[in-house]
Amino acid sequence: MASSYSYLPVDLREYTVAHTTAPDDLVAALVERTRAALPDEAVMQVSAEQSTLLGMLARLCGARQAVEVGTFTGLSSLAVARALPADGRMLCLDVSEEFTAIAREFWARAGVDDRIELRIGPAAETLAATPAEPTFDFAFIDADKPSYGRYWDLLVPRLRVGGLIVVDNVLWSGRVLDPDAGDEDTRALAAFNDKVSGDERVESVMLLFADGLTLARKR
Template sequence: MANLPLATSQTAKNVELTPAVHAYLLAQAEPPTAVQRDLIARTQTLGGPAEMQIPHEQAVFLTLIGKLIGARHIVEVGTFTGYSTLALALGLVPGGTVTTFDVSEEWTRIAQDAWRAAGVADRIDLRLGPAAEHLRALPQLPWVDLVFIDADKPGYSTYWQELVPRVRPGGLLLADNVLYAGEAADQDATGNASAIRAFNTIVRDDPRVESVLLPIADGLTLARKREP
């Protein structure tokens, strides 16, 4: 029994996420503000790309995590229309800043409108351009409290390697879409799913952190930087 995978050696306690159960789950989260509702609606007008917006319950989780650790310095890779950035900004301590990276002026204009409406624009430092280049330019010392990665999937591993050294001991790193609609569990995964599968292995084997993969939305990695 000791050599069996954990999934077969313990009783499974996962719950089937039926529409009724999902609706109940959503009802337990703090409801979206008027600004958040407007941002959801505006993002939906983009059509297909709108699926990149994180669900509201995940936004509530991001805000709560920031508050729990007293986050002052947050780095986000992948802004899109700014829903996650807004959630992160709401979790900052007074005087804190979210530094967020994206490549789209069109999508981030929508984000900036929402940030101004929510009164958090002064807490957000938006930087446009290739994220890897911007990350390399950040101070090379452990000053970041919280990281959220939600961008191009092949870039995850690069972003991780740039950010882990810059996270303070006890700081957190979050990565979204780490189940990739379940495709990351396939040993023969291709494309983005293959990139996510490789990233998950890097995180699991990284001695600098302790981590867990949570079944929130499309899968969310939560990792804590170990003490030196």
């Protein structure tokens, strides 16, 4: 299953995907459904191998409470929710009823809908209204790029020590290297990356994977 982004030569990228656990039928169906229902927006979906990595990371950090900023049609949340124990909880934030209707359908098909709470509205407002105490073991940021810094500021205090924040699109197709980037998204991501690497509250690693993925573990 092809990735949306990659900085590896195509043959090496295909090799890495071929040597990664294959997506199951439900993941494949969600990818197909998103492409068919939302052809113009489907590029926003995480790749299947990225969803595999997210599920593995949630399992590795023993996540019981997870939060996601930017749910779209639900592939990343499906992977994380499946990695939670049966009594685990996941808070999913998005502004679109249309996109997340597909997510709801696939969460139900996976039997994880009872662990997910979806809140529709600007994610920063929803997060700010949650208690500012360490609650989450795992967080995934994948929504509007200019707000990444705000999501970070809201999530770090809400993450327990040892918890993990994963951030998508931190390379923005390589545009973060352009110091004269004129667009708001690129400038926001470049500033966000500087903010994270200078934040003493976490140890972080930026991975050359998909469109760039930062892993940040709270100290």
